[in-house]
Every structure is written in C-alpha cells, then in structure tokens.
Amino acid sequence: MDSPCLQHPMSLTHPGSSAFRGDFSSQGHEGALNLHPPKRLLALGRGGTTYTGGHSVCGRSLTSCPGQSKPLSLSIRESDDLKARHLTDHPVLNAENKMERWSGRVALVTGASAGIGAATAEELVKKGLKVVGLARRVEKIEELAESLKSAPGKLYALKCDVTKESEVQAAFEWIKTKLGGVDILINNAGTASNSKLISGPVEKWRKIFDLNVLGLSLCTKEALKSMKERGVDDGHIVHINSIVGHTIPHSDLVDHMYCASKHAVTALTEGLRRELVKQNSKIRVTSVSPGMVATEFMAASGRPVDPEQVYGSHPHLVAKDVADAILYSLGVPQHVQIHELTIKPVGETF
Structure with a gap:
C-alpha cells in the first residue's frame, strides 16, 4: 500500500x-x-x-x-x-553569478593597455580575478590598475612585447613565481597596417603575422604549459578574432593582410580544439569575432582615414561589448564550449 x-x-x-x-x-x-x-x-x-x-x-x-x-x-x-x-x-546565468567560479583565479590579457584588452581586464578584475595585463605601454595598465584598487580582484601590469619569445617566457615565469600560473588567457594583442598586397611593404606584413599569429600562438603554448604543470584542466583560451577572419568585406577600410592573419586565427582555434580533444583535455578554446569596434586600433594602424569620421558614419560596437561577450564565454557551464562567437553592431553592412 x-x-x-x-x-x-x-x-x-x-x-x-x-x-x-x-x-x-x-x-x-x-x-x-x-x-x-x-x-x-x-x-x-x-x-x-x-x-x-x-x-x-x-x-x-x-x-x-x-x-x-x-x-x-x-x-x-x-x-x-x-x-x-x-x-x-x-x-546562475546572470553575469554576476556565473563568473564566481573564476574568482581568485589568474587571467592573462595581452594588449591590455587600451581598447578591448583594457575593457576585458577591467571586467575580470571586477569579478574578483587576479589579472595580469601585458603591453608595451605598461603605464596605461598601471593607470587602470590604480583606478581598480577598490575592486574585488587585482590588476598587475607587465611590460611585454608578445612578438619576442624571451619577453613572453619571462612574463610567464613572473606569473608562475608571483601568482602560481595562468588559468585564463585572453589573446587580444593585434595590429593592422596601411599596406597593399600588390605593393607591400613586406615589413608591415611581417609585423602583422608576428603579432596576430605567432605572438598569439606563443602565448597559447606557454599558457597551456602553465596549466598542465599545475594539473589545471578547466582552463580557457580566448582568441580575439574578427569578422574578417571569416569573410572579406567589400570595403576600402579593409587591410587584406590583416584579413589573412585573422583567417589564420580561425584555423588556429579549430586546430587547438582538435589537439585538446585528442589529449582528452577539458581546457576550452573560444574565438570571439567582433565587427567594427570603436577603439584606438584604427588610428594605430596608420591607415589614412579619420577614425572619428568612420565611427560617426558606421554602426559600431564599444570595447565593453566585446568584454561582456568574453565573460559570457567564460561563464557558461563547464561542459559547454563557445567555439565561435560573432558580434556585430545592429545595421553593419559588411
């Protein structure tokens, strides 16, 4: 009964x-x-x-x-x-809650002196992470760190040119000594140029690939080494890609060698995922591909355009939009991998 x-x-x-x-x-x-x-x-x-x-x-x-x-x-x-x-x-999917498991962990953000890198470093510190920001303009990161003193986490500024293997290795050694190692890597550092495929100059092409492809790959290798040394199997690698890593827009603003480097990032993302799967690793890899973002990037590329005029006449994102997308990718349940996340401003015609 x-x-x-x-x-x-x-x-x-x-x-x-x-x-x-x-x-x-x-x-x-x-x-x-x-x-x-x-x-x-x-x-x-x-x-x-x-x-x-x-x-x-x-x-x-x-x-x-x-x-x-x-x-x-x-x-x-x-x-x-x-x-x-x-x-x-x-x-649990609320942004304030889903990042709690990362509180106290260590994130490394390259190109953290401005734009997407600075915005991402700031948001991670606000979520309680220990964030190491790498850039050549280290004083910019130091200023940001000062403004975040009351945040739950902490931002550490390190001067580093990620195209130089010795400097990258020294940065990871500093992190190992001071903080234990890297749990999250945000590969944000990147560059473009005012160059043409039919005329070069070749030196500008080389700088693009040294930073956007080889620098990214070098930091990824060192981050994975750090994770494996400590038995970390829930780490996360995020590559800041671009919509031009998946297509080539019909626009005079486009640097075709930059497009080629971002197509390489798309291939590297999938290649790394496959290698991690073969090792039965639970470390995740994500490509975040934004459309036009209003940052210092366009001015720094040396292209003969007025960035303010471009942003004033084209729909665009701001750096925090991309930072929020990165945090979303980090915060989903551990059995979920956001492999590719494309973000466009409403009305973008590319």
Whole structure:
C-alpha cells in the first residue's frame, strides 16, 4: 500500500545562485522537487546531485529518507562527473553569478593597455580575478590598475612585447613565481597596417603575422604549459578574432593582410580544439569575432582615414561589448564550449 503524499517545505541553494523556496512532494520514497517561483527551474543531468539532509536528485526526482518531514535547508554539492544543465532563465546565468567560479583565479590579457584588452581586464578584475595585463605601454595598465584598487580582484601590469619569445617566457615565469600560473588567457594583442598586397611593404606584413599569429600562438603554448604543470584542466583560451577572419568585406577600410592573419586565427582555434580533444583535455578554446569596434586600433594602424569620421558614419560596437561577450564565454557551464562567437553592431553592412 502506498504511503500518503507528504509535502516538505525547503530552501534550496545552488553554487553561484540565490536561494529558492520550494517543497518536496513525496509518495513513499519517491517524489518531485517543486521550486518557487515555478519559472526558476533546475534541469539536472546525469550522475545526480547530492544534498545534505539525506536527499539526492536523480533526473528530476528526489529520493527521501523514510520519515523525513521536517523543514530542510539543502545545498547542492556537484561531483566532477555531474553535468548540471541550467535553463536560460535560471539566475546562475546572470553575469554576476556565473563568473564566481573564476574568482581568485589568474587571467592573462595581452594588449591590455587600451581598447578591448583594457575593457576585458577591467571586467575580470571586477569579478574578483587576479589579472595580469601585458603591453608595451605598461603605464596605461598601471593607470587602470590604480583606478581598480577598490575592486574585488587585482590588476598587475607587465611590460611585454608578445612578438619576442624571451619577453613572453619571462612574463610567464613572473606569473608562475608571483601568482602560481595562468588559468585564463585572453589573446587580444593585434595590429593592422596601411599596406597593399600588390605593393607591400613586406615589413608591415611581417609585423602583422608576428603579432596576430605567432605572438598569439606563443602565448597559447606557454599558457597551456602553465596549466598542465599545475594539473589545471578547466582552463580557457580566448582568441580575439574578427569578422574578417571569416569573410572579406567589400570595403576600402579593409587591410587584406590583416584579413589573412585573422583567417589564420580561425584555423588556429579549430586546430587547438582538435589537439585538446585528442589529449582528452577539458581546457576550452573560444574565438570571439567582433565587427567594427570603436577603439584606438584604427588610428594605430596608420591607415589614412579619420577614425572619428568612420565611427560617426558606421554602426559600431564599444570595447565593453566585446568584454561582456568574453565573460559570457567564460561563464557558461563547464561542459559547454563557445567555439565561435560573432558580434556585430545592429545595421553593419559588411
């Protein structure tokens, strides 16, 4: 004969989210978890989730200890093999919550003196990370670090030209000595030029590939080495790519050698993913490809255009838009890999 149906009031907390109120309806030893408000539901994956108080979740059912009828305060403890899948309206996807697992970890951002790099470094520090910013204009990072002194994390400024292997290796050695190692790498440093395929000059082409391709690859190699030395298997590599890494817009603003370097980044992203899969690694790699972004980049490229006039006549993003996309990629559940994320301003005609 079945036992009578009982309802047990409970509060529920999940790592990185706020508490829920709910009740457990039981019929014998089997039952269902009902959370309030109803739209905030948990979709649970394989392996089950263990609760304090003698309850465990399998799928969407709850197994209760016989005779349990008092109010419960439950905390989810997720095992390594658990893949908890959260619905999009679950607060764990809130930007403030989903980055909590990275708090206290170490991120390295190249090209952190301005633009996307500076915006990304700032947002990561605000989420409680220890961020090392690399750039040749180290004084710019030092100024940013000073402005972030009250933030939960900390920004460290290091002078480094990532096209020079010795300087990159020295930077990683400093991080190893002072902070332990790198958990997140944001490959942001990049350059373009005022050059043509039919006329060069070749030296400008070389600078583009030295930084956009070889510098990126060198930093990636050193970051992976750092992760593996410490047994870090949840690290993340983010390449700042571009829409011109996937197509070649019909525009006089386009530097075709720059396009070639960004197409290389697209290939490197997929190549790295495949190599990591072969090693059964859980380290993730993401390519973030923005459209036009209003930064110092265009002026620094030396192209004969007025950046203010260009941005005034074309839809564009701002650096924080891209930084927010990077944080989104970092914050999704660990079984999810945002492999390619394309961001365009509304109305972009490229």
